Amino acid sequence: MARFRLQVVLSQAQGKHPAKRALEEAIVAALLVEPGIETAVIPHLYDLDAQHPGRLCLEGIKGDMVMLSWLYSRAAFWLLDRDGVKGREGQICLKPPSEDEEEVEPPKGIGSLNPPDRFIYCLDLRESDKHEDYMAEIRRIAAECRERADAKANAPMMVDLGVKVNGEAGNGSQFSPAKLLQTPGRRWHPVIDYSRCTNCMECIDFCLFGVYGVDDQQRILVDQQDNCKKGCPACSRVCPEHAIMFPEYKTPAIAGAPVGGIESLKIDLTKLFGGTDAINIAAQERDRELVADGRAAVGLSVGIPKRQADKADEPKDDLDKLMDQLDEFE
């Protein structure tokens, strides 16, 4: 039986945070002596443009992959997807499942376009400050992947030409570590979570900077990433499905924090108590960028969705469930 090797990629934090670097180094040191693991270290995933050796290294990995980064798991997964490093989302068990975890609803988004039959596991390096926790999870993932690979090898009539050869999980080794770690410039652009995106096109109507486009299947795409205005998360606020993430934004919900579990994210009741709503904030943020570009502010006159007037009869949503759960406490 061919020897299975799992490719692990560690994406470094921006800057030189000593505690983060120390954790990264401890993990890499442990990975290097771990049997059955290939390791590559790249700079901060979000900052890699199409020409960076780190991107090319990632594109060369065809088998199952573990990505360790200082990004929320969702953000890292869909960032890779946008960069053409596609696969199926591997489930992470870094933390014990919380007691009142809800059943995850099947995603209603349009999903990734033709993801290959391999799994990508994205671990958020902020989940724990102990390298042992990550190593334990990587060993669990390696076992899971090995089992899947074995099952596949034993299955009759599986023809999978050129997609993956066991024992050649990746070819990160063709890039020297120094080349891989060339410091990229900082970038700022949205990342679409296609498990939530319904292709409603509100973002392309709203953004006036030409960031969004459509692919040849008429699917929404973050087309011109570097047209985006640094610090501006406005399109994320207008997305009705909360599918748009800015992985470096300070608000967890916009940066791609896990969603679904009611404990994971508190509701923002600011609007209820008299604050202005997300659409207004988004329009203000957009105006600021328009004016900075020497263009005229447009306020709420352009690309504001006529939202949600007809959403009454949907199946139970998160709030319904939340309310039901609250009722059960009585």
Added chain:
Amino acid sequence: MDQLTFLMGKYAAVLPKDRRYCRNHMWCVAEADGNRFGFTAYAVRLMQDVYFLDWSVNVGDHLQALGPIGHIETSKATADLFAPIAGTLTTINNELLADPSKINLECYGEGWLFEMTGDSGDALSPDDYYQFLEQNWEKTQRMLKGHM
């Protein structure tokens, strides 16, 4: 006590009839030298257990209607808080800063928030506030969902 009850799902939010209500879900009672404000049962129900309350304004400050005045964090929510009316802040219920749980226990009594002078003429009657809740309940659910 004479009261209305607004049904939030299966939960009944009580609205005492001895006071008036602001659209930012604070109740309002006229005092000798101003108005006392606190959260309605509706607001408390959505927030659940209050963990932390913080005011960004001080006694004596002149507040604009819906100007930011503080922040609250609860077991289920966070929110910035805004002045219900325009006027001068005269008293803050300092006991809540150390132990905000009174907001949950007695939102219409000892869990009051602050007092301020100013015209509270725009505050709604209990019946009108009930209608306001009814009209906005669907929208509120959608808004909340949007933040999940």
